[in-house]
Amino acid sequence: MLALREIEKSYPLAGGSLPVLKGIDLNIAQGEMVAIMGSSGSGKSTLLNVLGLLDGFDSGGYDLDGVDMAGLSEKQAARYRSQFLGFVFQSFNLISFKTALENVALPLFYQKVPRRERQKRAMEMLGKMGMDDRSDHLPSELSGGQKQRVAIARALITSPRVILADEPTGALDSTTSTEVMQVLREVNASGITVIIVTHEADIAEQCDRTIRLHDGVIIEDGKSGEVVEPTARGARSQD
Amino acid sequence: MMGLDRDRLVELVQVVVRNPLRAFLSALGVGWGLFMIIITVGAARGLENGVKADMGSDVSNSMFAWTMSTSMPYKGYQRGRYVEMDIDDVHWIQANTQHLDLVCPEVQLGGYRGTNNVTRGKQSGAFDVHGAIAEYPQVKPMNITEGRFLNEGDLAGERKVCVIGSRVKDILFEMGEEPLGETVQIQGVIFRVVGVYTPKGNDEDAQNEAESIYIPFSTFAKAFNTRGRVGWLSMLIKDGVDAEEAEEATKQLIKARLSIHPDDPRAIGAWSMAEEFQKAELLFSGMRLISLLFGSLALLAGVIGITNIMLISIKERTKELGIRRSLGATPVRILQQIIGETLFLTLLAGLCGLVLGVGLLEAVDGYLESGGDAGVFRHPEIDFGTILTVLCILLGMSIFAGVLPAMRALAIKPVEALRSEG
Ligand SMILES: Nc1ncnc2c1ncn2[C@@H]1O[C@H](COP(=O)(O)OP(=O)(O)OP(=O)(O)O)[C@@H](O)[C@H]1O
Numbered sequence: 001m002l003a004l005r006e007i008e009k010s011y012p013l014a015g016g017s018l019p020v021l022k023g024i025d026l027n028i029a030q031g032e033m034v035a036i037m038g039s040s041g042s043g044k045s046t047l048l049n050v051l052g053l054l055d056g057f058d059s060g061g062y063d064l065d066g067v068d069m070a071g072l073s074e075k076q077a078a079r080y081r082s083q084f085l086g087f088v089f090q091s092f093n094l095i096s097f098k099t100a101l102e103n104v105a106l107p108l109f110y111q112k113v114p115r116r117e118r119q120k121r122a123m124e125m126l127g128k129m130g131m132d133d134r135s136d137h138l139p140s141e142l143s144g145g146q147k148q149r150v151a152i153a154r155a156l157i158t159s160p161r162v163i164l165a166d167e168p169t170g171a172l173d174s175t176t177s178t179e180v181m182q183v184l185r186e187v188n189a190s191g192i193t194v195i196i197v198t199h200e201a202d203i204a205e206q207c208d209r210t211i212r213l214h215d216g217v218i219i220e221d222g223k224s225g226e227v228v229e230p231t232a233r234g235a236r237s238q239d
Numbered sequence: 240m241m242g243l244d245r246d247r248l249v250e251l252v253q254v255v256v257r258n259p260l261r262a263f264l265s266a267l268g269v270g271w272g273l274f275m276i277i278i279t280v281g282a283a284r285g286l287e288n289g290v291k292a293d294m295g296s297d298v299s300n301s302m303f304a305w306t307m308s309t310s311m312p313y314k315g316y317q318r319g320r321y322v323e324m325d326i327d328d329v330h331w332i333q334a335n336t337q338h339l340d341l342v343c344p345e346v347q348l349g350g351y352r353g354t355n356n357v358t359r360g361k362q363s364g365a366f367d368v369h370g371a372i373a374e375y376p377q378v379k380p381m382n383i384t385e386g387r388f389l390n391e392g393d394l395a396g397e398r399k400v401c402v403i404g405s406r407v408k409d410i411l412f413e414m415g416e417e418p419l420g421e422t423v424q425i426q427g428v429i430f431r432v433v434g435v436y437t438p439k440g441n442d443e444d445a446q447n448e449a450e451s452i453y454i455p456f457s458t459f460a461k462a463f464n465t466r467g468r469v470g471w472l473s474m475l476i477k478d479g480v481d482a483e484e485a486e487e488a489t490k491q492l493i494k495a496r497l498s499i500h501p502d503d504p505r506a507i508g509a510w511s512m513a514e515e516f517q518k519a520e521l522l523f524s525g526m527r528l529i530s531l532l533f534g535s536l537a538l539l540a541g542v543i544g545i546t547n548i549m550l551i552s553i554k555e556r557t558k559e560l561g562i563r564r565s566l567g568a569t570p571v572r573i574l575q576q577i578i579g580e581t582l583f584l585t586l587l588a589g590l591c592g593l594v595l596g597v598g599l600l601e602a603v604d605g606y607l608e609s610g611g612d613a614g615v616f617r618h619p620e621i622d623f624g625t626i627l628t629v630l631c632i633l634l635g636m637s638i639f640a641g642v643l644p645a646m647r648a649l650a651i652k653p654v655e656a657l658r659s660e661g
């Protein structure tokens with residue numbers, strides 16, 4: 001589904017450049033649930049943004065569903081984002097002046113789905129998230145967990161193949177985090193690939209596979225239980 | 240998909256509602272600009288209508304010529320000779336002109352008023368007395384309110400008949416008295432009244448006209464012993480003939496007839512309505528252009544204001560635009576959205592200005608119609624074509640106003656937009 005080969009990326013800096021991804025090789029199959037871990041500044045978000053076509057890369061190759069993503073125009077990138085990808089962010093990124101329903105329906109608007117159908121599907125999706133009674137609430141009228149449910153509903157509305165979540169539980173308490181992870185697991189169970197960037201070992205543990213980044217390279221990659229234990233310790237010793 | 244479906248409209252309204260004060264302030268400039276255009280164009284039109292209404296009593300292809308003294312010697316004549324035209328000269332000009340439809344000789348008694356020259360019983364007054372021919376009203380239109388104007392029979396028979404202005408009637412006759420068939424004495428000669436007229440227009444000229452009396456040219460020559468001397472000519476230029484050309488050719492014709500040096504700049508005076516009309520027309524189209532120009536500048540200032548507001552708005556909403564792009568909005572959709580917002584704001588504002596401007600014009604018009612006085616100002620209006628033009632200009636400007644903010648918005652990469660605060 002997703003294949004990265006020798007991806008390198010650096011940010012331009014005053015008087016030089018800062019390499020952030022230093023040759024990432026990564027294959028993620030359809031239906032996997034993957035956690036990306038690593039210390040702060042190790043390049044997790046950058047990697048996720050590259051995967052999400054929100055950001056480019058300097059060299060290497062990226063195949064999404066067998067199609068080369070190198071040198072994609074912004075318009076084509078938008079198409080792939082719209083068809084294949086759904087995003088969930090730590091800070092929810094709901095549009096503040098739109099209701100829950102309007103937020104969820106927005107991706108369909110960009111897919112040129114007729115209004116009536118947009119409304120219907122958005123309502124259904126909110127229902128699946130147990131949020132149908134909050135459809136006309138503004139984000140400011142929702143709790144953190146509720147906002148993240150709306151955000152996940154919005155990410156799922158276009159039936160994407162991949163959900164990319166950057167610290168989706170980072171702003172939530174542990175109970176709510178558990179609930180959100182529950183939802184994401186259900187999403188994954190329906191066949192959608194889920195990639196979660198997280199700091200928290202117990203979040204990673206709920207995924208099938210964990211990748212550990214350090215300073216722009218993948219230092220560990222394996223089944224969640226096996227990777228998390230030593231790296232969690234490693235992270236603590238580094239902090 | 241560029242159509243305005245409901246969600247697009249909702250989005251647009253949300254933008255305005257989210258920051259009503261800002262929307263109002265940015266709209267103010269454009270609204271004001273459009274208001275100014277409507278008002279100035281309408282006012283210019285009002286002035287034009289007023290002036291044209293005053294000129295309306297004059298026939299647009301009329302021309303007048305008169306003789307003065309020569310300023311160059313010619314064919315044995317000294318300079319300074321006072322030239323005169325008589326009725327034979329008029330007939331000759333009529334026969335030889337290629338530019339004129341009608342040549343009316345005219346002669347006037349007294350010239351400057353002062354002494355009472357017309358009496359009826361105990362009533363008397365000082366009036367202009369003209370000798371004219373039957374065709375005269377073609378050059379100088381008048382409303383015959385009673386009886387008729389002079390006719391060919393009057394001229395051929397050298398009849399002692401007269402047509403009097405309404406003021407003359409008021410002065411010489413009692414209220415309710417029937418003037419037709421009655422007689423008046425003009426410098427001792429008795430004339431029978433055959434018609435009463437009121438002049439067209441209501442300017443000072445018309446005021447004088449109302450105090451004039453017309454008698455047959457032939458009778459005039461005989462009764463007042465002027466031997467066919469002509470005071471001046473009132474003429475009609477042929478259709479399609481340039482006024483300036485007709486004026487010059489006619490002057491040359493008169494000069495040739497009266498042995499005046501062809502280059503003499505003074506001997507013959509002439510004045511043509513068409514040239515006045517042309518000058519006025521030029522003035523008015525100039526005025527229209529200037530008011531459109533200044534209005535457009537005001538509009539441009541307003542549109543620049545909107546561009547500014549949109550730039551600020553884009554900056555504040557960078558995050559929102561980033562979110563939209565993460566949700567699959569293509570650059571074109573973002574462009575559409577921003578230009579749509581700009582258009583919505585501008586057109587909304589423009590429409591307000593338009594409605595207010597047209598409303599004000601209508602109000603002023605209503606006031607004038609109901610008898611309000613505004614001098615030469617009359618029926619201010621703006622035609623639909625001008626409104627359409629202005630709206631097109633506005634549309635073009637607002638698209639232009641939206642492009643810069645949209646470009647600015649698209650220059651930011653999605654990932655940067657998402658990272659920004661807000
Ligand atoms: N736009 C940018 N310009 C310059 N440097 C950047 C930019 N974005 C990220 N970086 C740098 O790249 C490195 C990796 O950043 P990234 O956000 O990927 O880290 P992360 O692993 O997600 O960290 P965290 O756990 O704190 O979110 C950091 O050193 C960061 O300072």
Ligand SMILES: [Mg+2]
Pocket residue numbers: 044045046166
């Ligand atoms: Mg990060």
